[in-house]
Amino acid sequence: MNDKTFALKGICMYSKTQQVIEVMDGYVISADGICQGVYENIPKEFEGITVHDYTGKLIIPGLIDLHLHASQYPFRATGMDLELLEWLDTYTFPEESQYADIEYAKKAYSIFVNDFKNSPTTRACIFATIHKEATLLLMSLLEDTGMKTMVGKVNMDRNCPDYLKEESPEKSIEDTIEFINYARQNYKNTVPILTPRFIPTCSDDLMVSLGKLKEEYHLALHSHLSENKTEIDWVRNLCPDADSYTDAYERRGSFDQSGKTIMAHCVYLTKEEEDLLKRRNVFIAHCPDSNMNLASGIAPIRRYLKKGLNVGLGTDVAAGSFINLFHAMSSAIQSSKLYWRLVDQTDLPLTLEEVFYMGTKGGGAFFGNVGSFEKGFLMDAVILSDDNIQSSKTLTPKERLERIIYLGKDENVISKYVDGTRIEMNEFK
Amino acid sequence: MNDKTFALKGICMYSKTQQVIEVMDGYVISADGICQGVYENIPKEFEGITVHDYTGKLIIPGLIDLHLHASQYPFRATGMDLELLEWLDTYTFPEESQYADIEYAKKAYSIFVNDFKNSPTTRACIFATIHKEATLLLMSLLEDTGMKTMVGKVNMDRNCPDYLKEESPEKSIEDTIEFINYARQNYKNTVPILTPRFIPTCSDDLMVSLGKLKEEYHLALHSHLSENKTEIDWVRNLCPDADSYTDAYERRGSFDQSGKTIMAHCVYLTKEEEDLLKRRNVFIAHCPDSNMNLASGIAPIRRYLKKGLNVGLGTDVAAGSFINLFHAMSSAIQSSKLYWRLVDQTDLPLTLEEVFYMGTKGGGAFFGNVGSFEKGFLMDAVILSDDNIQSSKTLTPKERLERIIYLGKDENVISKYVDGTRIEMNEFK
Numbered sequence: 124m125n126d127k128t129f130a131l132k133g134i135c136m137y138s139k140t141q142q143v144i145e146v147m148d149g150y151v152i153s154a155d156g157i158c159q160g161v162y163e164n165i166p167k168e169f170e171g172i173t174v175h176d177y178t179g180k181l182i183i184p185g186l187i188d189l190h191l192h193a194s195q196y197p198f199r200a201t202g203m204d205l206e207l208l209e210w211l212d213t214y215t216f217p218e219e220s221q222y223a224d225i226e227y228a229k230k231a232y233s234i235f236v237n238d239f240k241n242s243p244t245t246r247a248c249i250f251a252t253i254h255k256e257a258t259l260l261l262m263s264l265l266e267d268t269g270m271k272t273m274v275g276k277v278n279m280d281r282n283c284p285d286y287l288k289e290e291s292p293e294k295s296i297e298d299t300i301e302f303i304n305y306a307r308q309n310y311k312n313t314v315p316i317l318t319p320r321f322i323p324t325c326s327d328d329l330m331v332s333l334g335k336l337k338e339e340y341h342l343a344l345h346s347h348l349s350e351n352k353t354e355i356d357w358v359r360n361l362c363p364d365a366d367s368y369t370d371a372y373e374r375r376g377s378f379d380q381s382g383k384t385i386m387a388h389c390v391y392l393t394k395e396e397e398d399l400l401k402r403r404n405v406f407i408a409h410c411p412d413s414n415m416n417l418a419s420g421i422a423p424i425r426r427y428l429k430k431g432l433n434v435g436l437g438t439d440v441a442a443g444s445f446i447n448l449f450h451a452m453s454s455a456i457q458s459s460k461l462y463w464r465l466v467d468q469t470d471l472p473l474t475l476e477e478v479f480y481m482g483t484k485g486g487g488a489f490f491g492n493v494g495s496f497e498k499g500f501l502m503d504a505v506i507l508s509d510d511n512i513q514s515s516k517t518l519t520p521k522e523r524l525e526r527i528i529y530l531g532k533d534e535n536v537i538s539k540y541v542d543g544t545r546i547e548m549n550e551f552k
Numbered sequence: 553m554n555d556k557t558f559a560l561k562g563i564c565m566y567s568k569t570q571q572v573i574e575v576m577d578g579y580v581i582s583a584d585g586i587c588q589g590v591y592e593n594i595p596k597e598f599e600g601i602t603v604h605d606y607t608g609k610l611i612i613p614g615l616i617d618l619h620l621h622a623s624q625y626p627f628r629a630t631g632m633d634l635e636l637l638e639w640l641d642t643y644t645f646p647e648e649s650q651y652a653d654i655e656y657a658k659k660a661y662s663i664f665v666n667d668f669k670n671s672p673t674t675r676a677c678i679f680a681t682i683h684k685e686a687t688l689l690l691m692s693l694l695e696d697t698g699m700k701t702m703v704g705k706v707n708m709d710r711n712c713p714d715y716l717k718e719e720s721p722e723k724s725i726e727d728t729i730e731f732i733n734y735a736r737q738n739y740k741n742t743v744p745i746l747t748p749r750f751i752p753t754c755s756d757d758l759m760v761s762l763g764k765l766k767e768e769y770h771l772a773l774h775s776h777l778s779e780n781k782t783e784i785d786w787v788r789n790l791c792p793d794a795d796s797y798t799d800a801y802e803r804r805g806s807f808d809q810s811g812k813t814i815m816a817h818c819v820y821l822t823k824e825e826e827d828l829l830k831r832r833n834v835f836i837a838h839c840p841d842s843n844m845n846l847a848s849g850i851a852p853i854r855r856y857l858k859k860g861l862n863v864g865l866g867t868d869v870a871a872g873s874f875i876n877l878f879h880a881m882s883s884a885i886q887s888s889k890l891y892w893r894l895v896d897q898t899d900l901p902l903t904l905e906e907v908f909y910m911g912t913k914g915g916g917a918f919f920g921n922v923g924s925f926e927k928g929f930l931m932d933a934v935i936l937s938d939d940n941i942q943s944s945k946t947l948t949p950k951e952r953l954e955r956i957i958y959l960g961k962d963e964n965v966i967s968k969y970v971d972g973t974r975i976e977m978n979e980f981k
Contacts, residue, residue: 199953203954204904232945457845460847461847461890465849466889475633525631
């Protein structure tokens with residue numbers, strides 16, 4: 124027995140399938156950081172292990188945020204008056220340029236990491252900026268939390284302001300390799316991921332080189348795809364060789380099989396693009412709050428789920444305002460209802476079960492066996508209290524979970540475990 | 553000079569027009585509860601008055617919630633899987649039936665009022681249930697807060713479960729008159745408003761009698777209009793005499809000029825219905841969060857504003873999850889963006905200025921000169937701290953306000969004044 128062998132006692136809830144949330148008032152068992160399942164009573168073989176008693180509280184797998192920009196956190200919930208491309212020029216690029224200053228980066232990233240610790244998220248894929256030092260600083264801060272993250276130094280060498288443009292594809296690759304090597308040597312919880320911003324700001328040379336790097340270094344890759352109609356038209360002009368935006372990534376080697384790929388948004392895919400993403404086992408990060416804020420549209424997520432695509436959720440801070448992934452769950456339901464009402468009634472809106480699945484097991488698959496309390500999954504857990512949400516009604520566990528998802532407050536998170544280790548949250552908890 | 557004569561010092565912000573938020577770091581002056589305007593320095597004539605010092609904090613007019621159901625607060629943020637009519641049958645009516653039990657009502661309404669005190673709202677129009685005693689109890693609890701509210705005992709005598717159906721139009725009117733008289737004799741801050749649920753659950757006899765009561769007692773009226781397509785079809789069948797849902801209210805006397813009328817939702821109005829609402833000076837309560845949750849659709853609010861209709865905001869708890877009207881503001885922007893993107897690009901999405909206007913001065917007009925710091929307005933003010941939202945950036949007052957609107961936390965409200973009197977908020981403040 125070790126520190127990672129224990130039981131959590133409480134009302135355990137996790138996705139068995141996309142349609143079913145299992146609920147059991149009992150114990151979820153961790154043996155050396157690996158989940159052994161949920162039981163009404165502690166099984167004989169685990170008698171005597173440490174029990175962390177959260178009787179009456181909800182215990183769920185940690186939430187997985189497949190897409191957010193730590194560097195944009197300082198301007199979250201402001202600058203909501205523009206569409207994507209104007210929003211990048213007006214708010215995003217000026218803010219991201221500040222991370223050339225390591226003192227600014229320290230101040231900004233410390234605030235981000237501090238808040239992030241208190242969120243219900245246990246694992247995340249994070250954009251930083253083009254700046255190698257600042258990105259490594261962010262990784263160092265994240266490393267200390269015990270949370271598991273994939274962090275990317277951004278690549279961009281065209282169609283962006285000079286103050287944020289990498290001087291050449293070669294220099295961008297050189298910095299990226301240094302970043303990868305340093306991160307791999309120094310961090311355990313935080314691993315590097317390739318992060319070309321998106322095709323409009325990355326030259327063909329750069330994209331092709333990153334594709335090769337992906338294979339050579341067995342790296343995952345994280346980018347944006349098909350978020351906004353003007354963006355899609357732009358890519359069509361930039362990539363006359365490609366059949367589609369998705370195909371442009373394919374032809375530049377972003378989807379090879381040596382590592383996994385996340386594409387954020389995917390609002391306007393054609394059937395052929397959907398097929399290609401499925402063939403290449405790409406993960407879609409659905410970011411509904413962002414897609415509303417930037418007037419991008421609504422991704423047809425149930426169609427993707429039916430088709431068997433990998434779909435997880437992203438907060439997409441700062442185009443999304445909330446670092447709390449519960450908010451992405453309720454936004455996903457709301458926007459799917461409007462899609463059903465206003466666009467296409469073929470597929471019904473998303474259910475609570477489905478968004479919970481996407482925010483746990485769906486996105487968790489990007490990290491391996493993550494996002495469930497089934498046997499063999501890595502032991503990530505979040506303990507939720509709803510003492511601060513009073514009601515005159517007696518609620519079922521599922522209603523209590525739904526209420527926490529819709530109200531989306533970090534204050535409901537009273538404890539979290541990642542990979543069998545308890546995360547030290549901020550003092551006000 | 554009296555208690556209602558004072559200055560609030562801080563960063564004062566209020567809507568001058570639908571397009572302009574005035575900002576001044578200075579003093580908003582109250583003389584006997586009437587706002588005297590905002591000044592950089594205290595004018596000579598007010599020298600020596602008490603100054604409540606909120607330096608650095610944002611001071612805005614109190615928010616106006618034109619539509620919510622206090623009786624539904626216990627199940628807020630749950631039961632989000634149905635459309636309007638099924639939602640009423642499955643969740644709403646069973647919950648509302650419990651208010652026949654005064655002990656239950658006391659427990660439920662106490663929780664509601666407690667939370668409501670801490671919200672940024674200063675004035676609201678509230679649905680209770682059909683139960684006279686429970687409704688008066690709610691009014692008594694609200695009276696003690698000092699907030700200004702209009703509360704309605706609900707009328708419904710058809711097309712609803714027997715356990716919630718009033719036995720006849722006559723009995724419904726008799727109870728309503730008793731309710732009005734008791735409330736008028738006993739409460740000052742909380743006034744009665746006629747509250748037929750909506751045409752489907754109110755017989756023609758009942759509606760016509762309520763129209764007469766409205767005139768005779770000079771009462772305002774509060775109901776629902778054109779929320780959901782199935783509901784609209786139903787009203788077409790129920791009211792063969794009427795040209796439209798709106799016209800059905802008109803023909804039953806709901807819009808007479810003796811008192812004001814609020815109609816919640818108005819998602820699918822025809823041009824003729826818009827004209828009729830304008831002619832009758834009806835207020836529209838836009839409830840975007842609710843309209844998403846019940847998959848109702850998106851009301852074309854900018855069109856209504858351009859046309860000069862009266863539009864305010866409603867949280868519509870519990871079809872809306874949040875008692876905090878800031879959330880209705882951000883939802884209104886988000887859903888208007890999706891309307892623009894998915895339905896009709898004639899009108900641009902709503903701006904921060906416009907939703908702030910609707911949540912203050914727009915809805916405030918239903919209560920008289922309310923919702924601004926211009927001279928002559930009643931002195932309602934909310935003081936906002938954003939100390940709990942850290943940022944590495946220096947933000948303008950408008951950005952700080954935007955951030956509070958999007959993040960929508962009651963914790964940002966540190967103090968509020970209604971009609972020149974400070975409201976005692978809950979202890980945790």
